Amino acid sequence: MQSKLEVGRAGRHHGMIVTPPRLNLRRGASYQLEKGRPLSATSSRFSFNHLLFSPPPSPSLPALVPRPKKSPTRARPTRVFRLVAWIAGTLFIVYVASRVVRRHVDLNPVRMTFIAPRTEEFEMVSQNGLPDFPTPIMAKDAWGRSSWTVSIPKDHDFPLGVREYTDIMDSCHEVAATVRGSRDWTGKSNQQTTSMTSYGVSDPYYVDVRRAEKSGLLPTGAPDEQNQKAKRSHSRGNLVGASEDQNLPECETSLTVVLETSDAGLGSTLMMLWTAYGIAAEQGRAFFVDDSRWAYGRYTSMFEAPPTAGCRAPPRHEMVPCPTQAAHLVVSSATARHVLMDSLSSGGATDAEQARKRVFGLARRGYEALFRVVKEDADYIGRRVKDLALKATKAGVPVAGMHIRRGDCHPLAAPYSASYIPNEIYAESARSALSALSSASRAGGELFVLASDDPTIYAADEFSHAHHAQERIKLASKEADNLERARKQRNPHVFHRFVDEAFGWEGGFFSAMFWNLGQPRGAAPGSFESIRDAAEETVKLRGYLGRAYVLDLAVLAQSGDVVVCAVGSMGCRLLGVMMGWEAVEAGRWVNIDGEHGWMGLTW
Structure with missing residues (x-):
């Protein structure tokens, strides 16, 4: 018999309500708003608690297979954008601040170096603003750190004089040492301060001219226009073969050789030129x-222009003589030694022999690129070499070339240092060298080709059958000229106009004679500084001397099976470069001036 189900209101009936077992459901404690208090029918019907609270997880056994690892949570795009924006903003602020600080340079006063008059000593002085003459300067930035550069006024003459380059070179050493001492945080103030920097090592405290202008170390304002126009015809110099095409880019780095020198001879200038080109x-x-x-006039009157660089020359005030790490370097007779030593150190030469070969290689590279004489001289050299070769072939003998330098150049060997090497030593050395190379000379046959700065050498008994290296341009002889004049004035009864005594090169080439060419008798002794006011005829005469020297060297180097000379003469060293290192090692280039080998620029 089924039991009856009585349903009634709780407030009106007092009977017990019995729920069938299938409907006897109870909520868990987690579904109660309060512990121990059941939800009423009304609250359970309209509440959203069942959407906010999840039932407790049901118990489960551990998994037999490990669960795969969850990939890391990716950053939200907004966070990435915020991070990038923060970094970019920070970098921009740092950049702006650094630019402001870098332009804040202490130019008031600027510390510079100059040689005090009479004392010839260096003295660091302060001045408001930049000096109006070329000099290295030292300045400090906002943090008090010192650096240095070379200041050349934009309206200053280019190139500077030999003495100016010498003074700047010495000043660079002093300023660099001062800056290095002020930046030495270790406190070692007793270090040697007379050298600018070790050879082959860059100075970290030097600021190049262009970078110094950008950073505010040097002013970038143009010079006064009126003053610039007044000096424009003199301030830019004459760069041979330099292009003025504004469409070409400006050269990033350059090396300019200034041919002005106090040395009257041409040999040292050519060796400096060739070596600098190699560097x-x-x-x-x-x-x-x-x-x-x-002093010898235009470069193109003797040689063809150097190979073009493919870029425009930089502004002249950026061409500085020191340090050698400068972007635009000027090499003159005053700075050639320092530039060469720096190149040797950076090239890894460890001993004297390696340094000798390296200098030879640099000079040889310059010779191959620059020794291109003008066409009329080149044609003559070719004809002269063929003519001498034809004579030697007909006689069946080798050719021995000899270069004899007299004048103001004395040998290095002690026995002859106050005089000259005798002529017979040249002749015997030539025969000995030919004997080692050719059997024809053992029969007593040879053809001598002679070049000398002393025209009386050609009349010596030892060289009575020698041929002139070239006969295109000869040095005048006073004796020959006077004999010719006497022949024309044989009649003693006829009045002849007085003619000044002839000028000859007896004894060889002397610097004083060279600088006084074209000067009237009784004039004050000339110097290399007088070439600026030299007459056009004087410059042309000097050019002829230079061309004769070049022709002699070219014919000797190309025609001689052996060449005998004294290494104390720069012409002898040039002959070694022109013949090549193989000829030097093979004994075809013979030095009779002591036990010296080949050498380049004297240092």
Whole structure:
């Protein structure tokens, strides 16, 4: 019998309500708003608690297979954008601040170096603003850190004089040492301060001219226009072969050789020129030659222009003589030694023999690129070499070339240092060298080709059958000229106009004679500084001397089976470069001036 189900209101009936077992459901405690208090029918019907609270997880056994690891949560795009924006803003603020600080340079006062008059000593002085003459300067930034550069006024003459380059070079050493001492945080103030920097090592405290202008170390304002126009015709010099095409880019680095020198001879200038070209080619620099103050006239009257650089020359005030790490370097007779030593150190030469070969290689590279004489001289050299070769072939004898330098150049060997090497030593050395190379000379046959700065050498008994290296340009002899004049004035009864005594080169080439060419008798002794006021005829005469020297060297180097000379003469060293290192090692280039080997620029 089924039991009856009585349903009634709780407030009105007092009977017990019995729920069938299938409907006897109870809520868990987690579904109660309060512990121990059941939800009423009304609250359970309209509440949203069942949407906010989840039932407790049901118990489960551990998984037999490990669960795969969850990939890390990716950053939200907004966070990435915020991070990038924060970094960019920080970098921008730092950049702006650094630019402001870098332009804040203490130019008031600027510390500079100059040589005090009479004392010839260096003295660091302070001045408001930049000096109006070329000099290295030292300045400090906002943090008090010192650096240095070379200041050359934009309206200053280019190139500077030999003495100016010498003074700047010495000042660079002093300023660099002062800056290095002020930046030495270790406190070692007793270090040697007379050297600018070790050879082959860059100075970290030097600021190049262009970078100094950008950073505010040097002013970038143009000079006064009126003053610039007044000096424009003199301030830019004459760079041989330099292009003025504004469409070409400006050279990033360059090396310019200034041919002005106090040495009257041409040999040292040629050796400096060839060696500097080798250094420029090795360092990837554009190469220029300035001949505006060369004693021998225009470079193109003797040689063809150097190979073009493919870029425009930099502003002249950026061409500085020191340090050698400068972007645009000027090499003159005053700075050639320092540039060469720096190149040797950076090239890894460890001993004297390696340094000798390296200098030879640099000079040889310059010779191959620059020794291109003008066409009329080149044609003559070719004809002369063929003519001498034909004479030697007909006689069946080898050719021995000899270069004899007299004048103001004395040998290095002690026995002859106050005089000259005798002629017979040249002749015997030539025969001995030929005997070692050819059997024809053992029969007593040889053809001598002679070049000398002393015209009386050709009349010596030892060289009575010698041929002149070239007969295109000869040095005058006073004796020959006077004999010719006497022949024309044989009649003693006829009045002849007085003619000044002839000028000859007896004894050889002397610097005083060279600088006084074209000067009237009784004039004050000339110097290399007088070439600026030299007459056109005087410069042309000097050019002929230079061309004769070049022709002699070219014919000897190309025609001689052996060449005998004294290494104390720069012409002898040039002959070694022109013949090549193989000829030097094979004994075809013979030095009779002591036990010296080949050498380049004297240092």
